[in-house]
Amino acid sequence: MAETRRTRIPRPAAPAPKPQPLAEQENLPVAGGRMKRKGVSPNGKSGPLAKRTTATALTTAAPRSAAAAAPVSASAPASAGDDGAWEAVAAETGWTPADCLGHKLAFAKRADAKAKVEVLAAHVKRLRAAGWHLLDARDRTAAEAAETGARAAAEAAGRREDREAADAALQEVQAQLGAATAAAAQTDKALAEQRAQVERLQSELAGARDSLRQAQEAERSAAAEGQRLREQAEELQAQGKALSEMQQQAQKYNAQLQEYNARMQKELQSANEALARTQAEKAALAEECAALKGRVTALEEQLAGVAAASSSTEAARASALEHASRLRGEVVAALAERNTANAEAARLRGELEAARKEVKRFREATGKDVGALEAEKTARGALELRTRAQAELNSNLHEQVILLREQKELSEARAEKSTAEVKKLTAKVKKLEKELAEAERKVVEGEAVRKRLHNTIQELKGNIRVFARVRPPAAGEAAEAAPGAPVLSFPAAGELAGRGLELQQPAAGKGGDAQAHSFAFDKVFAPQASQGEVFEEISQLVQSALDGYKVCIFAYGQTGSGKTHTMMGSPEEPGMIPRAMDQVFATARELAAQGWRYEMRAAMLEVYNEELRDLLGKGPPAGKKHAISHDDKAGTTVSFLEYVDVSQPERVASLLERAMRQRSVGATAMNEQSSRSHMVFMLHIDGANEGTGQKAKGLLNLIDLAGSERLSRSAVTGDRLKETQAINKSLAALGDVIAALGNKEAHVPYRNSKLTHLLQSSLGGASSKTLMFVNLSPSLESAQESLCSLRFAAKVNACEIGTAKRQVTTGR
Numbered sequence: 001m002a003e004t005r006r007t008r009i010p011r012p013a014a015p016a017p018k019p020q021p022l023a024e025q026e027n028l029p030v031a032g033g034r035m036k037r038k039g040v041s042p043n044g045k046s047g048p049l050a051k052r053t054t055a056t057a058l059t060t061a062a063p064r065s066a067a068a069a070a071p072v073s074a075s076a077p078a079s080a081g082d083d084g085a086w087e088a089v090a091a092e093t094g095w096t097p098a099d100c101l102g103h104k105l106a107f108a109k110r111a112d113a114k115a116k117v118e119v120l121a122a123h124v125k126r127l128r129a130a131g132w133h134l135l136d137a138r139d140r141t142a143a144e145a146a147e148t149g150a151r152a153a154a155e156a157a158g159r160r161e162d163r164e165a166a167d168a169a170l171q172e173v174q175a176q177l178g179a180a181t182a183a184a185a186q187t188d189k190a191l192a193e194q195r196a197q198v199e200r201l202q203s204e205l206a207g208a209r210d211s212l213r214q215a216q217e218a219e220r221s222a223a224a225e226g227q228r229l230r231e232q233a234e235e236l237q238a239q240g241k242a243l244s245e246m247q248q249q250a251q252k253y254n255a256q257l258q259e260y261n262a263r264m265q266k267e268l269q270s271a272n273e274a275l276a277r278t279q280a281e282k283a284a285l286a287e288e289c290a291a292l293k294g295r296v297t298a299l300e301e302q303l304a305g306v307a308a309a310s311s312s313t314e315a316a317r318a319s320a321l322e323h324a325s326r327l328r329g330e331v332v333a334a335l336a337e338r339n340t341a342n343a344e345a346a347r348l349r350g351e352l353e354a355a356r357k358e359v360k361r362f363r364e365a366t367g368k369d370v371g372a373l374e375a376e377k378t379a380r381g382a383l384e385l386r387t388r389a390q391a392e393l394n395s396n397l398h399e400q401v402i403l404l405r406e407q408k409e410l411s412e413a414r415a416e417k418s419t420a421e422v423k424k425l426t427a428k429v430k431k432l433e434k435e436l437a438e439a440e441r442k443v444v445e446g447e448a449v450r451k452r453l454h455n456t457i458q459e460l461k462g463n464i465r466v467f468a469r470v471r472p473p474a475a476g477e478a479a480e481a482a483p484g485a486p487v488l489s490f491p492a493a494g495e496l497a498g499r500g501l502e503l504q505q506p507a508a509g510k511g512g513d514a515q516a517h518s519f520a521f522d523k524v525f526a527p528q529a530s531q532g533e534v535f536e537e538i539s540q541l542v543q544s545a546l547d548g549y550k551v552c553i554f555a556y557g558q559t560g561s562g563k564t565h566t567m568m569g570s571p572e573e574p575g576m577i578p579r580a581m582d583q584v585f586a587t588a589r590e591l592a593a594q595g596w597r598y599e600m601r602a603a604m605l606e607v608y609n610e611e612l613r614d615l616l617g618k619g620p621p622a623g624k625k626h627a628i629s630h631d632d633k634a635g636t637t638v639s640f641l642e643y644v645d646v647s648q649p650e651r652v653a654s655l656l657e658r659a660m661r662q663r664s665v666g667a668t669a670m671n672e673q674s675s676r677s678h679m680v681f682m683l684h685i686d687g688a689n690e691g692t693g694q695k696a697k698g699l700l701n702l703i704d705l706a707g708s709e710r711l712s713r714s715a716v717t718g719d720r721l722k723e724t725q726a727i728n729k730s731l732a733a734l735g736d737v738i739a740a741l742g743n744k745e746a747h748v749p750y751r752n753s754k755l756t757h758l759l760q761s762s763l764g765g766a767s768s769k770t771l772m773f774v775n776l777s778p779s780l781e782s783a784q785e786s787l788c789s790l791r792f793a794a795k796v797n798a799c800e801i802g803t804a805k806r807q808v809t810t811g812r
């Protein structure tokens with residue numbers, strides 16, 4: 001039909017669509033209908049649709065008979081169509097163009113030739129309309145094909161350009177990455193130098209502080225010694241003064257005593273003399289009295305003789321009377337003399353009595369008698385001796401005072417020297433402190449640069465990273481796929497050194513070939529890598545939690561591949577969790593110098609058979625369950641979960657021990673101590689900077705996942721089978737979440753497992769950073785499991801999750 005039409009009315013041939021490469025066709029975007037509807041070719045010129053319009057115009061312009069349709073057989077539809085109006089024919093007959101082409105004409109038996117010709121002409125018109133219609137359809141299809149081809153070519157060109165631009169951007173990013181890495185290395189070096197300088201300055205400062213402390217101590221002890229000596233000297237001086245006063249007083253008293261003694265002796269002597277004189281006078285008077293008594297007696301005898309003789313003679317009596325009167329005169333005189341002597345004796349007796357009284361009075365007044373005076377003398381002698389001794393002591397003390405004064409002067413000189421040294425040291429300390437402050441400022445600046453670079457590198461590398469770690473072979477464990485071909489090997493040089501890993505899968509049967517599978521990750525740790533080396537690589541990530549990021553580090557791998565060893569480790573070789581805690585505390589202490597204060601709360605729980613279990617607390621009350629909730633402000637919370645304040649680092653070790661004891665441990669055919677649950681350590685970090693008013697809210701999740709082995713291999717039944725199914729389900733859910741994040745899907749199936757629901761805010765959120773360890777056993781019998789783990793890890797590694805933003809708020 002098309003060909004027939006082409007002979008009658010030549011139509012411009014539509015350009016054949018260019019065949020497109022399959023890949024490009026596959027890559028065609030679904031959009032494009034808009035251009036088709038508008039009838040504009042992708043290059044902007046008139047496209048096939050325009051051509052079709054031209055062809056239609058030609059057809060319309062062609063002379064066509066307008067004969068009316070002749071009646072045909074009763075079975076044929078009535079013809080009323082015209083040349084170009086297939087739609088009219090179709091409306092009239094209800095045919096499709098194929099019906100029309102396949103229609104057989106049937107004439108009425110008695111129809112004459114004219115009628116037949118008319119029927120024929122009418123059918124020819126219908127056929128022509130059908131032909132035109134089919135040609136139009138072909139043209140349209142060809143035009144659409146051409147349009148699609150052109151658009152595909154344009155889009156392919158666009159995609160090529162995009163790819164080239166992407167390549168250029170990638171190169172630029174790689175160059176940036178290189179530059180950033182170099183800058184980071186330089187900064188690290190500068191930081192290390194600054195740290196070394198700070199350490200040197202700190203040690204100098206510590207030395208200077210020690211010397212200063214020593215000097216200050218020496219100064220203090222010298223001052224104390226000086227003070228003690230001064231006090232001693234003052235005491236001695238006071239003692240000396242008191243002693244000299246005492247001595248003076250004693251001397252004065254002594255002199256007084258001596259004076260008094262002399263006076264008393266003089267008085268005693270005069271009293272003794274007076275006594276002796278009085279006694280002598282008394283004796284003389286007694287003698288005179290006795291002599292006078294003898295004379296009186298003799299005179300009385302004479303008188304008696306005279307009186308006797310008077311009787312004999314009167315004359316004699318007169319003379320005798322005369323003599324008697326004379327004698328009487330003499331007696332009177334003698335009596336008067338005797339009275340005088342008696343009066344004198346009485347006076348002397350009175351004097352003696354007075355002298356005695358005086359002596360008595362003196363004795364009473366002094367309480368001393370001669371013996372006492374002797375004792376006084378002896379005491380005075382002793383006093384003199386003491387005085388002499390005191391004088392000696394005094395002179396000794398004086399010498400000591402001089403000595404102490406000299407010592408004091410020496411100490412003062414030393415103290416002055418020390419003070420000068422202290423001043424010098426203080427100035428040095430001040431200088432060192434200034435240098436230290438400067439160095440610390442530089443460190444702070446370096447720290448800020450480090451953070452920036454770390455985050456830039458992290459952004460460039462993507463916020464989900466994968467590290468592979470292969471444990472050493474256990475005793476008796478075969479680790480070769482074929483002689484000399486280890487199951488897991490590591491490229492020692494080239495681009496993949498430190499990042500590449502090759503797995504040799506043993507031949508399936510005899511004569512088969514071993515298969516090699518190559519993988520590349522962000523980092524690969526060979527069996528000899530120590531815990532410290534591994535931690536070194538994640539320390540920056542751990543640091544991010546203090547900077548306000550939500551960090552999630554988990555260990556994935558089959559049972560017995562070294563997950564628990566990597567995350568928890570042993571007391572001899574502590575794993576990532578204890579090391580991370582140490583680093584967090586150490587860094588928090590360092591950041592305190594920049595005004596940061598942190599509050600840290602830890603919780604530990606396990607996800608066992610899709611149930612949460614608190615490893616530190618008692619768990620929910622009977623009939624209740626732990627419930628997970630996420631809130632922008634409060635972050636992730638789990639009801640009835642015990643959060644422990646770990647601002648004191650000493651508490652962490654015992655917490656980890658407690659949690660590990662509580663963790664569900666069961667035995668499988670793979671590992672006698674296989675952990676059958678996912679263990680999650682959560683550390684909430686709330687930081688506030690007093691100086692700047694900044695606040696940072698970070699979260700560190702460290703997860704030891706349960707073993708990922710396949711059911712067939714772990715040979716478990718019953719409860720263990722249920723456990724393994726639950727583990728596999730949650731691991732699959734974790735993979736799905738990561739894949740959905742990587743594909744930027746609108747819905748991320750966090751709620752498909754308790755583990756992913758719990759980690760929702762830390763996986764793929766705006767401020768989250770994720771690292772996965774894929775732990776591998778080097779054993780031959782684990783090769784298949786290792787391959788599964790590596791494939792899972794490779795899928796995770798291929799995901800690119802958006803740029804993380806730290807949760808820092810400013811302002812008070």
Ligand SMILES: Nc1ncnc2c1ncn2[C@@H]1O[C@H](COP(=O)(O)OP(=O)(O)OP(=O)(O)O)[C@@H](O)[C@H]1O
Nearest residue numbers: 471559560561562563564565671673674675706707
């Ligand atoms: N890097 C390593 N260096 C030395 N020994 C290791 C290393 N990794 C693992 N091991 C040892 O291998 C054994 C199994 O390791 P581990 O218990 O950590 O495995 P796992 O993956 O946690 O197993 P499960 O999933 O059953 O808990 C342990 O005895 C552990 O000490």
